[in-house]
Amino acid sequence: MGERERDARPLRVGIDIGGTFTDLIAFDERTGALSIGKVLTTPEVPAAGVEIGLAETLSNAGEGPDAIGGIIHGTTLVTNALIERKGATTALLTTKGFRDAVEIRREGRYDLYDLSLEMPSPLAPRRRRLEVDERILADGSILTPLDLAGIPALVARLRAVGAEAVAISLLHAYRNPEHERALGAAVAEAAPELVISLSSEVVAEMHEYERTSTTLANVYVRPLVERYLRELEERLRAGGMGASPLLVMLSSGGTATVETARRFPIRLIESGPAAGALAAAHYGALIGRPNLLSFDMGGTTAKACLIDGGEPIVAADFEVARVYRFKRGSGLPVRVPVIEMIEIGAGGGSIARVDSLGLLKVGPDSAGAEPGPACYGRGGTLPTVTDADLLLGYLDPHFFLGGRMALDGAAAAAAIAPLAAQLGLDPIAAAWGIHQVVNENMAGAARIHAVERGTDSRGRALFAFGGAGPVHAYRVAEILRAPELIVPLGAGVTSALGFLVAPLAFDFVRSYPAPLADLDWDRADGLLMEMAAEGLATLARAGIPAAAITVRRSAELRYRGQGHEVAVPLPDGPLSADSLPSLEEAFAGVYRRLYGRVAEGVPLEAVSWRVVVSGPRPSLDLRAPAGGVTDATLAIKGERPIYLPERGEFVTVPIYDRYALAPGATFAGPAIVEERESTAIIGGGTIRIDEYRNLIVAMPGASDK
């Protein structure tokens, strides 16, 4: 935006609607100041909570609605609708003989030994999965033409089963979408009240189970998301903010216009966590740490995300709404670009127990918010991570959530005592065990996440946020041998900040499998150009000038016969047979990094072609608020004993007031640093406050490991 416009409408607002709270953050382009709002989510009419939160945030910023120059918005609406099964009454239209692809799944079990496991039931039950006479083959040729004459009967059946939304997913439609398009158009014409999604538009990739599952999920949430976005726009208009462009955060880390979000709502699925990763990337770039591991720990889960060269990594699929003990494999698969992170059932509420081997296990069962950990005093009696943290002195019973909630130490001790007896340990050793095991679980998950990306978690700074993140981060950093730990100011709303740095972007993918040696380069080129053109048009409609748009292209390649691909970036400009050697070389480089070897002499094949079209990354010129002291001793507000494992005992350490520490302050650990929404426990090393008021801990001995 132009300078004048920026001055007239200086506020950019990020809004994150979570399950419990709606977090808002407003950034003032002129002053670099941030204002924060936090209100309860209003699940029935989420837009109502947004309206209240906006009023609060604007009042904190001392501005009126006309100061807002843009709103970027993320929501757990899609995830929750899928978990709670609150979407539309959805039907499936599919190729005759194949209505059970979503129920047959991949025929496997995700746990070899557990006889009581459960599978996710499809979003469209069998009675709403209808078949169409048509058939396309793997090469795109038509075996049976689409039976257009049967459509009136089909529409009658759709109405009879009460369908509101319809997924159309035909066999091999990723290769030839002709039948899906014709069927979609005919059904839309005959039944304009139905919301329709085509698999070839939602995810044009091979494998009928995942493609159909994704298309079903997309259309299942569409009516809900459309209604919600409409309400939001109306309320914003009524509140005098109708002129501000409204963008929606996607799971890929880009943002999209409301129009795109309405068509592909499944792309919104993990937008909150994605924003957290973007915020970490932004801070990393700001302070010269482009390679980071972001670590977000809340009440029930922890998430880790690898940031490489200032960018989080985007994966091609995700699993939502797991039905059995958070187990991988028990959820619905969706193929959408999503910032890749690993999520495990480890949070403040995770319950500790002794297993049949006599070993201490923590999670994935969680006490949740109700009854919550024993120390919440709401009837919980099982030992949780928060109870252990309290016993170890890491939490102040009188300053939890800034003092808004008192914690009951006796209840925590009572919950841990039986566990300690079972382990033959004293209660403090057991509490430390819980703390250590949950840290190990998180570090282990982060390490595998790194390995799956063909990189190493060591040598990276750890960037910690979320309610429980800063309590555990120091020890997690130790396990991961991170040289440095970074805890941003306001770790509780870090995710919302991520919305403000997300570029307008959209991802496209097309399947065109072929051996590289006899690839039709013109065809590949055509696909890439088609996708880029679609992206450019979408962004142009959102007002982004062509010169500011970046197009990134990649090919998914593999050795002929393999089933997993490696993404290889494509050079700019048209492709031709001359591109072959450089592609082969690029592939070999990536493959060797991942698997330590290459398969000599095996020809390569391409599977699919990807294009990411993005607008400029918004700048966010953060400036720290004024005030505070650089002499850290003046920021000490008290002291309390905490358990230090290297000493094997409780040691009394100073408590620093986070808000009183000015840039430039330095002090040594062990120390406690408290702010309203979180407490950082620093076991050692040296700590400094940087110019953005981040807490930067140089881990002890980091350089000689």
Place this chain on the structure above:
Amino acid sequence: MTIPPPAIDPITLEVLWNRLIAVVNEQATALMRTSFTTVVRESGDLSAGVFDRRGNMIAQAVTGTPGHINSMATCIHHFLAVFPREGLRPGDVLITNDPHKTSGQLNDFTVITPIFGRDGRLVAFFGSTCHAIDIGGRGLGADARSIYEEGLFVPIMKWREAGEPNAALVAILRANVREPEQVLGDIHAQEAGNEVGGARLLEFLDEFGLEDLEGLSDEIIARSERAMRVAIAAVPDGVYTNAAYCDGFDKPLRLAVTITKAGDSVHVDWAGTDPESPRGINVVLNYTHAYVTYALKCALCPEVPNNEGSFRPVTVTAPPGSLLNAQPPAPVAGRHVIGHFLPGIIFGALARVIPDRVLAEGAANIWSTQLTGRRQEGGAPWTYVWFSCGGTGARPHSDGLHTTAFPSGVMGVQVESIESLTPVIVHRREITRDSGGAGRFRGGCGQEMEVSSRTDLPWNLGPVFDRTRIPAGGYSGGSAGGRGAIRIAAPDGPTRELVDKSQVALAPGERFTLQLPGGGGFHDPFTRDPAAVLDDVLDEIVSPEAARDRYGVVIDLSNAMVDEVATAALRAKNGR
């Protein structure tokens, strides 16, 4: 339970253990991602694990199938008998497909990589077993009359010596299998997996300052053994027997078990089982053992790690020369079709003492469909195998699962994959109505697949299928599931049903239909919640007639409701 003082404290042990599991999961991930076949990467027909330097299996990846996992656990001792530890050097890789020493068929290659520490000392072995897409011979099927017809037999050999490939073996393999690129490619993937696992293990040892895995291994194995014994001790002492029939190659064969549970150990004996079959469905003892230990673990203590320790309290015998302890040169390629019956038979015996912890009988065996033929253009030979699954048995407290593998851990392949890789068309693939055994909890349903070829050349079907004669039984008053069948239809001609496991030559225009069996039900079907029956009827999982006859539930189809009055009357008439 009380725990004796540990050599390593329980928290450190948990940390180390967790880390080791992560290492083997990385091994398996690398293997699957570099594999060249859908059998490995989509079906997951593999196992991967780590052994200490003495050859004790400690940990294995959370993937794979019991027939590989548990048989791999014991194989390393055979390797060490041929190549003693002292003679192994960095860069050595060992291989075999000896059915009696590994997992019971020539198609399975086991690849073992010794791992050496920074000081050059042997610290561990990584191993994996994968199903090769082809091993020559007749192609995977039950047709052979001796193992010599089943393909290339690779005794325990070096695949690589000090990093150098065994060129002779590579050349022999290349010349003997139908899809050399895929077969060699998957061995490459197995090596890559072992290598990734080894590298991570060394980092792990470094980080914790461990010289080797022995201390950790002893502790984990001892604890696993103790936990397994505690679980066994909780079952009342006694002798529990059961017997069942499978289709056999061309006539039903009897499988009989006697489980003797005394104190904290179990002996499982298969005396009374029929003798070896002259055709390739025989099971080696190693494979029998694998499915016995698997079944006991599922029923008694699913959470205990699967390793040397959890095997120790269980002993397994079967008469030599019987179907479950085949002796060379008996043919064995289709051993899984029989082996997969064993957990169901063991559950049947245990159902008398622990009915709440077992499944009713299910489809049991995965069906492997091996196709061979020639491409239309150029006539190049092609071969492809996929697995498909029927329904699992109902559980004591919930329905069985449709089209889900049990006890095998493999997965199926999607139709778009099959059609992209082969010249066949799958015309339909759907769940079979009324194939789930009736019960208060219904058995899972089977499925049907109808397949033809796109070429006008002859092609060949190698069927390794079972439960076409004897359906999966229900427990505690539940009914049997639907039986399986394979039908072949000529264009506009008659349909014939296969009656044995012989390979079948198919004419160009012929279609075959696989009808996979369903699982048995659990408890009396007349006590099933009528609302659940209504749901099944509306979803066309159960027909209205079956709802009435099998469940005593009358459905008013025009209003999509249960006819409560008629249902009560019908159920009362039957005394329930």
